[in-house]
Ligand SMILES: Cc1cc2nc3c(=O)[nH]c(=O)nc-3n(C[C@H](O)[C@H](O)[C@H](O)COP(=O)(O)O)c2cc1C
């Protein structure tokens with residue numbers, strides 16, 4: 001899949017461009033449905049399956065205090081989009097000027113003149129441009145004017161809930177990772193390089209690889225059964241998300257003790273997939289009591305993962 005960052009680097013014309021529009025944080029089942037539809041329509045016509053997206057998340061620019069922690073890093077988003085059969089992603093720089101564009105100018109300048117779009121696929125609640133003025137009916141009207149078709153993908157519901165990035169975010173914040181998996185069509189995971197912690201792990205007999213939590217949505221505090229992917233190999237592990245109250249720390253950490261693993265991996269990328277939450281984080285009266293609990297957690301995690309089919 002080709003990734004073009006910045007509209008000025010786009011080079012066309014491409015055969016029969018079919019384009020999905022949106023931010024697509026989390027690449028949940030609703031997004032996946034849109035991408036699969038784009039690929040199906042485009043490839044039936046020897047066209048190009050495309051996604052037009054932007055970075056950073058619009059709220060980072062428009063209302064930074066309201067910007068949510070993201071469910072996917074840019075790289076992860078690109079990998080997930082590629083898995084749905086998309087050929088090319090154009091990622092615009094989202095800045096104030098981009099946000100101020102009138103919907104008509106965006107459609108004419110970027111979609112029509114630059115990309116030469118022939119068909120657009122959007123979710124049922126899509127709106128774009130300044131103040132979300134670019135509603136679906138407006139997009140369809142422009143389609144008639146500029147000669148492109150608009151396809152609308154219906155909302156999908158799981159367990160009575162609309163599939164949306166914000167609902168998945170809520171589930172993750174609550175630690176409901178098994179439900180989140182149903183909405184994502186995959187395990188929720190966080191990625192990042194292993195950073196230094198307080199070095200207590202080795203001392204108490206359970207070294208834990210700490211991940212940087214500043215850029216991602218971490219699951220709610222607690223202890224989790226996880227799968228860890230390191231260097232294309234998969235391991236089981238027990239993760240703790242929290243503030244380590246036993247040691248009176250005030251910084252959120254996401255850390256994982258990887259089973260049957262004995263390597264120094266500072267600075268190296270890990271993916272941690274959350275399979276199930278087993279308990280909340282607690283304050284223990286001593287390190288010995290915490291160690292006894294961690295031993296129990298590891299047994300619990302092992303029995304959960306042994307029964308789990310991956
Ligand atoms: C499976 C597991 C469960 C944990 N549960 C708790 C807990 O309930 N309360 C707590 O204060 N710390 C808990 N911890 C975190 C330890 O306090 C932490 O691993 C230790 O402080 C090492 O931190 P460091 O990597 O910064 O050295 C847990 C760690 C693991 C691996």
Ligand SMILES: Nc1ncnc2c1ncn2[C@@H]1O[C@H](COP(=O)(O)OP(=O)(O)O)[C@@H](O)[C@H]1O
Pocket residue numbers: 194195196197198199200201202203206207208209210256257258259260261262263264265266
């Ligand atoms: N089984 C393991 N699980 C996690 N990390 C391990 C393991 N074995 C060795 N390590 C290494 O030990 C480091 C964690 O040790 P720890 O004392 O908890 O230090 P820190 O406080 O820096 O996280 C990890 O970052 C990794 O490099």
